[in-house]
Amino acid sequence: MTALRFPDRDEKCPTQPLNATTVAEALPETVPRPPVRIVHIGLGAFHRAHQLWYTAVVDGENEWGVAAFTGRGAAAARMIAAQNGLCTVVQRAAGVETRTLVTNLVEAHHGSDVARLATSIADPAVRLVTLTITEAGYRFGENGRISTRDPVLAGDLTRWKRASADEVVPELQTALVRLLWGLNERRRSTGRPIAIVPCDNMPENGPMVGRAAVDLAREVDNDLADWVRESVSFVSTVVDRITPATTERDIRDLQTATGFVDQAVVVTEAFSEWILSGTFPEGRPPWELAGARFVDDIAPFERRKLWLLNGAHTLLAMTARHRGLSTVAEAITDPETRRAVEDYWDAVVPWLPEPELDLEKYRRDLLARFENPHLAHRLEQIALGSVMKLRIRTLPVIECQWGMGVVPEALLLSLSGWIAGAIVGWEDNDDNVLRAVQTSDPVCELLKILDDRLGRDDLSVAIVRAQVAQLLSTHTRFPSDQGVSRDYR
Incomplete structure (x- = not known):
């Protein structure tokens, strides 16, 4: 077994000092490690709470080990490697906490170790690669395709070509090009087929990543592009499981309960969902034993999740922070914010006609999940990568409404909250946003960043302008906010 019930402190070590035993020291010999058959890119809290947890709880034969690589920095890899890959998944619901020690993460590496990644993907024992690199990590443009005019992707492709000529491993920056380098090593070694399983919140994420991989491969090697396609x-x-960033309190709480120090603990909700559509030519774990569903048509489930859950999360992150609220649970219990979410859902539901989606129950369940006081899901965390998230979660529903005439105010409010946040300095790391804020009409220019048509729709601009003014008039200022020196109405 690669998932073990984590004992309470009194069961395991009733006299153990709380600061003396790490997870790695506590169970060095009693935990069998499975062979690596899955490679993951994007090692983080959500991966541990979702794909890793699903694999662990169904791996009764101890067959599915994971070699994981970070998407950006090395901190997570160092932390988990120091614990021999062991980590705890804590599920919190009303009055109930369940702890699972996950033991099938057998390798943790910095994502910049391209040589190790390539060796892992080329290993014939490896059956599939899972990805959690965030929407922005794929570097898709507005049209949902990658572009070689992207300077970071272009730099990686240039380094690839130079490295191939010199027969060395390049220093690659982007997750997709790193993945493709590994796939090329697999093609050159055994040529065995493999499945790529993107687990980020994007519509048609499988075909999108597939097109990007082939397009990038065409830039370096036509034979590689043909092999990837075939x-x-x-x-x-x-994928669905609300998983806040781990806090120091989470680490202390686990230590108090068990006597073990786990720097890689992840706290999540009891609910989880994984719906998949596609083929696994070399096999896969029996994830359905943990509740995963395999379907022929995934599109209705994608829209339901992206538009209702993720869209509501984005609405909360864009608007509730202006009211001084910091978590989803705080925001959804605020009457005005809750009403905005309900109005938003009312506007979305007509565009989700499939009866199998059971939207009435889905909405009730979402409210209960959002209200969970045991999860401190921070709005600031949800707001990261807001431009890409708005394009994926909110703009598609607005596009549906364009054919009907006026776009409902409830659908535009997320955009208005983002614009108000940009004006007070929440998006100060984006040069395009900064330039737009400094223009004579920042509302129009910021809307054009999301979609040029929005900035030219006079009625939508007027609605957004009024909403921005209202948000700014009630904005609860934070120390990091910049001064608002113009009348943005």
């Missing part, structure tokens, strides 16, 4: 399966997924 031998690599790109599986579409819908």
